[in-house]
Amino acid sequence: xxxxxxxxxxxxxxRYLQTRDDNALRAFIDELQPxxxxxxxxxxxxxxxxxxxxxxxxxxxxxxxxxLEPSEQKEVxxxxxxxxxxxxxxxxxxxxxxxxxxxxDDPEAQHLLRDMQREEAExxxxxxxxxxxTAGGLMTHEYVSVYNHFTAxxxxxxxRKEAPSAETIYYVYxxxxxxxxxxxxxxxxxxxxxxxxxxxxxxxxxxxSAPVDMDQEQVAALLVRYDFLAIPVxxxxxxxxxxxxxxxxxxxxxxxxxxxxxxxxxxxPTDKGAFVPPLRSAGRRIPxxxxxxxxxxxxxxxxxxxxxxxxxxxxxxxxxxxxxxMTGNTATQSLAIIIRALANxxxxxxxxxxVIRQEGTVGIIIGIFCSxxxxxMVALWKQSVALGVVVGLSLFCTxxxxxxxxxxxxxxxxxxxxxxxVASGPLITTLNDVISLMVYFGLATFFIHQLL
Amino acid sequence: xxxxxxxxxxxxxxRYLQTRDDNALRAFIDELQPxxxxxxxxxxxxxxxxxxxxxxxxxxxxxxxxxLEPSEQKEVxxxxxxxxxxxxxxxxxxxxxxxxxxxxDDPEAQHLLRDMQREEAExxxxxxxxxxxTAGGLMTHEYVSVYNHFTAxxxxxxxRKEAPSAETIYYVYxxxxxxxxxxxxxxxxxxxxxxxxxxxxxxxxxxxSAPVDMDQEQVAALLVRYDFLAIPVxxxxxxxxxxxxxxxxxxxxxxxxxxxxxxxxxxxPTDKGAFVPPLRSAGRRIPxxxxxxxxxxxxxxxxxxxxxxxxxxxxxxxxxxxxxxMTGNTATQSLAIIIRALANxxxxxxxxxxVIRQEGTVGIIIGIFCSxxxxxMVALWKQSVALGVVVGLSLFCTxxxxxxxxxxxxxxxxxxxxxxxVASGPLITTLNDVISLMVYFGLATFFIHQLL
Numbered sequence: 001x002x003x004x005x006x007x008x009x010x011x012x013x014x015r016y017l018q019t020r021d022d023n024a025l026r027a028f029i030d031e032l033q034p035x036x037x038x039x040x041x042x043x044x045x046x047x048x049x050x051x052x053x054x055x056x057x058x059x060x061x062x063x064x065x066x067x068l069e070p071s072e073q074k075e076v077x078x079x080x081x082x083x084x085x086x087x088x089x090x091x092x093x094x095x096x097x098x099x100x101x102x103x104x105d106d107p108e109a110q111h112l113l114r115d116m117q118r119e120e121a122e123x124x125x126x127x128x129x130x131x132x133x134t135a136g137g138l139m140t141h142e143y144v145s146v147y148n149h150f151t152a153x154x155x156x157x158x159x160r161k162e163a164p165s166a167e168t169i170y171y172v173y174x175x176x177x178x179x180x181x182x183x184x185x186x187x188x189x190x191x192x193x194x195x196x197x198x199x200x201x202x203x204x205x206x207x208x209s210a211p212v213d214m215d216q217e218q219v220a221a222l223l224v225r226y227d228f229l230a231i232p233v234x235x236x237x238x239x240x241x242x243x244x245x246x247x248x249x250x251x252x253x254x255x256x257x258x259x260x261x262x263x264x265x266x267x268x269p270t271d272k273g274a275f276v277p278p279l280r281s282a283g284r285r286i287p288x289x290x291x292x293x294x295x296x297x298x299x300x301x302x303x304x305x306x307x308x309x310x311x312x313x314x315x316x317x318x319x320x321x322x323x324x325x326m327t328g329n330t331a332t333q334s335l336a337i338i339i340r341a342l343a344n345x346x347x348x349x350x351x352x353x354x355v356i357r358q359e360g361t362v363g364i365i366i367g368i369f370c371s372x373x374x375x376x377m378v379a380l381w382k383q384s385v386a387l388g389v390v391v392g393l394s395l396f397c398t399x400x401x402x403x404x405x406x407x408x409x410x411x412x413x414x415x416x417x418x419x420x421x422v423a424s425g426p427l428i429t430t431l432n433d434v435i436s437l438m439v440y441f442g443l444a445t446f447f448i449h450q451l452l
Numbered sequence: 453x454x455x456x457x458x459x460x461x462x463x464x465x466x467r468y469l470q471t472r473d474d475n476a477l478r479a480f481i482d483e484l485q486p487x488x489x490x491x492x493x494x495x496x497x498x499x500x501x502x503x504x505x506x507x508x509x510x511x512x513x514x515x516x517x518x519x520l521e522p523s524e525q526k527e528v529x530x531x532x533x534x535x536x537x538x539x540x541x542x543x544x545x546x547x548x549x550x551x552x553x554x555x556x557d558d559p560e561a562q563h564l565l566r567d568m569q570r571e572e573a574e575x576x577x578x579x580x581x582x583x584x585x586t587a588g589g590l591m592t593h594e595y596v597s598v599y600n601h602f603t604a605x606x607x608x609x610x611x612r613k614e615a616p617s618a619e620t621i622y623y624v625y626x627x628x629x630x631x632x633x634x635x636x637x638x639x640x641x642x643x644x645x646x647x648x649x650x651x652x653x654x655x656x657x658x659x660x661s662a663p664v665d666m667d668q669e670q671v672a673a674l675l676v677r678y679d680f681l682a683i684p685v686x687x688x689x690x691x692x693x694x695x696x697x698x699x700x701x702x703x704x705x706x707x708x709x710x711x712x713x714x715x716x717x718x719x720x721p722t723d724k725g726a727f728v729p730p731l732r733s734a735g736r737r738i739p740x741x742x743x744x745x746x747x748x749x750x751x752x753x754x755x756x757x758x759x760x761x762x763x764x765x766x767x768x769x770x771x772x773x774x775x776x777x778m779t780g781n782t783a784t785q786s787l788a789i790i791i792r793a794l795a796n797x798x799x800x801x802x803x804x805x806x807v808i809r810q811e812g813t814v815g816i817i818i819g820i821f822c823s824x825x826x827x828x829m830v831a832l833w834k835q836s837v838a839l840g841v842v843v844g845l846s847l848f849c850t851x852x853x854x855x856x857x858x859x860x861x862x863x864x865x866x867x868x869x870x871x872x873x874v875a876s877g878p879l880i881t882t883l884n885d886v887i888s889l890m891v892y893f894g895l896a897t898f899f900i901h902q903l904l
Contacts, residue, residue: 031658035677156643163640170622170639170681187622187639188615191608206483224706225487227699229622229681246698247679253702254676257709258792264713265788265877266781278813285785285814286821292781293822296774297829303770310766317762317769318755321776321885322748329718329744329878333737336717340710361730362737369738370745377749425717425877426781433773 010043017048017055025055038067041076050079058084062091070103077104086115093167094120095140095248098127127242135210135219138252139233139242142167146199148174148182153195159187167245168230174203181207181232181240209234212241219244220252221345260339263421266292292430299434306441313451315382316444319391320437322374326395327402327436328429330366334359334406335428339420342410352411356404363403371396386450394443398436405432462495469500469507477507490519493528502531510536514543522555529556538567545619546572547592547700550579579694587671588664590704591685591694594619598651600626600634605647611639619697620682626655633659633684633692661686664693671696672704673797712791715873718744744882751886758893765903767834768896771843772889774826778847779854779888780881782818786811786858787880791872794862804863808856815855823848838902846895850888857884 016025032040041064044052053061053076061080065073065088077085089097089112101109101124113121123141130136144162146155155172163169172190174183183203193202209232210219223231223246230245261267266288303310310316338355341347347355371392379388406428410420444451468477484492493516496504505513505528513532517525517540529537541549541564553561553576565573575593582588596614598607607624615621624642626635635655645654661684662671675683675698682697713719718740755762762768790807793799799807823844831840858880862872896903 031656033658033660033678035679160643163644169643191612191621192615204483206485208485224699224702226485227487229698246681246702247676250676250698250702250705253705253709257705257712258795260709261712261716261788261792264716265784267785267788267792276810278810278817281789281810282814282817282821285782286818288785289778289781289818289822293774293778293825296777297826299773299777300770303773307766307770310769314759314762314766317772318752318759320769320772321751321755321889322745324773324776325748325751325882325885326741326745328881329741330737332717332878333719333740336713336719337733340713340719343710358728358730358733362734365730365734366738366741369734370741373745374749426784429780429881430777433777437773 006039006043010040013040013052014044014048017044017051022055029056029060034063034067037064038072041068042072053079058088059091061088065100066092066096070100073100073103082112082115086112089124090117090120093140093142094123094127095138095242098124099132102128102132130212133216134212135214135216135233135244136212136241138216138219138244138248139212140167140245141242143171143173143230143232143240143243144169145173145175145240148176148198148200148203150199151195152190152193152197152199152202155185155190155199156195159190167243171228171230171243173207173232173240173243174199175240179239181209181234181238183207184232207232209238210244211236216252217256220249220256223249224253260343260421263419264335264339264424266424266426288424288426292426295430295434299437302434302438303441306445309441309445309448312448313444315387316441319378320440323391323394323398323440324433324436326370327398327432328425329402330363330399331402331406331428331432332425334362334403335410335425338407338410342414342420347411347414352415356407356411359403359407360400363400366403367396367399370399384451386447390444390447390451391440394436394440397439397443398432401435401439402432405435458491458495462492465492465504466496466500469496469503474507481508481512486515486519489516490524493520494524505531510540511543513540517552518544518548522552525552525555534564534567538564541576542569542572545592545594546575546579547590547694550576551584554580554584582664585668586664587662587666587668587685587696588693590668590671590696590700591664592619592697593694595623595625595682595684595692595695596621597625597627597692600628600650600652600655602651603647604642604645604649604651604654607637607642607651608647611642619695623680623682623695625659625684625692625695626651627692631691633661633686633690635659636684659684661690662696663688668704669708672701672708675701676705712795712873715871716787716791716876718876718878740876740878744878747882747886751889754886754890755893758897761893761897761900764900765896767839768893771830772892775843775846775850775892776885776888778822779850779884781854782815782851783854783858783880783884784877786814786855787862787877790859790862794866794872799863799866804867808859808863811855811859812852815852818855819848819851822851836903838899842896842899842903843892846888846892849891849895850884853887853891854884857887 013028016028037060041049041052056064065076068076080088092100101112113125116124127136127139142165144159144166146158150158159169159172170187172185172187173181174185176182183200183205184207185199185203189202208222208226210222212233212235219231228246230243232240233242233244235241267285341355374395375388375392378391379385382388409428413420413422465480468480489512493501493504508516517528520528532540541552544552553564565577568576579588579591594617596611596618598610602610611621611624622639624637624639625633626637628634635652635657636659637651637655641654660674660678662674664685664687671683675696680698682695684692685694685696687693719737793807826847827840827844830843831837834840861880865872865874
């Protein structure tokens with residue numbers, strides 16, 4: 001919905017709410033998508049929200065809750081009261097219900113679980129056992145499964161029955177009596193097959209599934225690779241536990257991408273909202289900054305070693321930001337390239353040597369180009385070829401070092417099974433400050449007689 | 453497939469290829485997913501690849517091609533020869549065929565289009581007209597649509613006929629005689645509905661669709677927001693042109709996330725492969741580095757203004773990297789937070805003031821914390837309270853400036869409808885170098901009598 005359209009819709013809704021025109025309200029709500037329901041709900045004021053909630057069917061409130069952020073969910077739950085909330089929770093997908101209850105205080109969650117239907121509560125309790133960022137934490141119990149001795153016709157009529165409550169009916173999972181996952185068949189294949197065909201004759205036997213403890217990033221990679229709409233989750237004995245649907249995987253992909261950006265910028269953990277109390281936000285950012293500050297003081301200390309050189313040749317200082325900055329910049333570029341390649345699974349551990357050689361070559365090319373340029377510029381500007389050569393030579397060395405640091409650190413972290421994006425730009429930049437300035441002043445001190 | 457399993461599979465395949473055991477080969481291929489087909493194909497040597505291609509059905513080659521990167525596709529096309537390639541192109545999804553042909557030289561593409569079936573070639577030519585990163589460039593013609601006067605039963609039997617060639621049969625789009633999009637109904641709803649129900653009575657009329665010229669990022673946002681498996685594409689008159697399926701949208705999301713990381717690191721345009729000839733890679737990175745180099749020389753020039761201060765107080769230089777570095781670091785953190793919020797659509801243009809105030813407050817908190825610390829450290833280390841105060845005061849000012857620069861630049865770019873991620877970390881860092889060192893030496897020069 002675009003902005004002006006939305007505004008008009010909300011005015012219409014408020015009119016219906018005020019005049020208590022229930023027929024018009026019903027027709028209005030029937031045409032809304034769950035997302036729109038959420039959008040519109042939060043444009044209403046408190047009185048209208050409560051009135052709106054009384055008009056919605058429990059199924060609709062369930063859909064609405066699935067669209068909301070945790071803080072917004074809490075508000076709706078409070079307005080509903082515990083009894084109605086429990087009945088709405090019964091109607092939610094078990095994964096969404098578990099996510100919601102997982103965000104509440106434990107006593108409140110336990111209370112609601114007791115008020116829910118036994119079977120539903122059991123399902124949700126089961127899901128709450130798995131860590132949030134694993135296959136188990138993402139899966140839902142609302143899938144459709146059939147036995148391999150069903151016919152296509154039997155399977156379709158089973159599907160018709162299950163359709164209203166299933167997350168997806170487009171993949172039908174096939175199990176044996178002991179719930180072992182033995183095959184999968186798509187609704188598409190079921191529809192094309194002659195009605196009397198046995199499922200075992202049309203099912204696809206090599207099912208790709210995710211172990212229940214698999215990391216969510218790997219689950220996402222699996223689903224993306226095979227272009228599936230859902231992926232089954234199994235335990236160590238290959239028993240079917242649940243499914244994960246593509247919409248939840250998309251949320252994972254978006255979350256992980258944002259985490260990468262946060263890590264790379266050392267901006268601290270991701271928040272759902274843009275607005276965080278400043279003290280909390282500062283508190284998150286300070287640990288990193290403190291580390292960087294200490295490295296900065298260490299750099300100051302090391303630079304103290306070259307106090308004499310600086311006193312003899314104060315002109316050296318004007319090129320410090322350029323040398324340090326350029327080193328950090330090339331390192332950040334290499335870092336991005338390596339992280340991109342790792343995220344794409346393009347770097348088997350055997351390719352490490354190849355990519356290091358490649359980035360090293362790039363560093364040399366960039367180094368030759370930039371340092372030649374700087375030699376000419378400095379020589380002309382400061383009328384000293386010697387100074388130009390020292391600055392240029394330093395730049396060459398540090399650009400090469402920067403490229404290699406930006407390449408090696410993420411590779412090393414990956415080898416140690418640490419997320420390479422924690423090798424944030426700021427950290428790499430700060431480390432390169434130290435290294436590059438040591439090289440620069442080291443070279444200048446070595447050539448001090450040529451420079452004076 | 454895990455690594456060892458894959459190796460054994462390939463050995464098995466090679467054995468079948470060598471012994472020309474066509475039955476075993478067929479059984480082997482039938483159990484492969486398209487992705488596995490692509491994986492395995494590139495593990496074979498040249499002779500086995502060509503032999504493998506002769507065993508595959510045209511439909512399977514079509515699936516294989518859809519999985520491959522452009523350079524790999526070219527290799528397969530050459531092995532197939534133009535006549536067979538054209539017949540395979542007929543069987544590919546029109547969007548994938550268009551993507552493939554769009555990557556070839558124009559004469560070769562035109563030649564293949566002439567060899568294709570008229571109708572298929574027409575569809576592909578049509579798709580080639582749209583820019584790659586718009587809804588038109590992503591859509592496919594392989595969708596299922598019905599008229600609104602069909603019954604559920606008629607619709608399902610129509611679906612059965614169309615299923616083998618459609619990209620998805622899970623959403624059925626409803627049009628009037630003039631192809632205007634008037635509704636959508638899911639296969640799920642069709643299955644549940646009594647067979648004689650008219651489509652117009654069960655269809656959802658408020659269809660969410662993407663205009664054909666909509667940017668791919670917006671299309672992705674739309675599909676993600678509504679958790680759809682596909683989204684219809686319409687022209688300005690709301691006529692149905694095609695659909696975009698969720699797997700293509702996932703590719704867009706991944707591509708855009710990687711583009712963001714590249715932009716933020718100024719690493720140059722994204723490549724599909726990790727391995728790029730070093731000269732080309734350097735060529736991409738040099739333009740940015742050149743800009744940063746020039747800013748670095750400008751900084752050197754400006755620092756020349758403070759030559760006298762530096763000569764009088766060489767100790768000032770040792771704190772330069774710390775001041776400049778910290779400013780860049782806070783700026784990068786703010787940048788990441790703003791970009792994350794913009795990507796999440798959390799910043800309506802009315803919230804700008806709120807977020808600026810928030811980040812400003814964070815800057816002040818961080819500034820007070822870090823500068824207090826630095827005053828104490830410098831005063832103790834250099835035995836000069838005046839020096840400590842000048843360094844600390846500079847740090848406070850520059851941290852505040854850094855936070856605001858990192859906040860304002862992406863907001864400004866967004867307001868100008870420029871992708872805010874082009875405000876890369878390196879650019880912001882380099883700009884902050886200049887600003888922060890000017891503030892530092894400016895303050896030091898002002899307080900020079902207290903310092904000496």
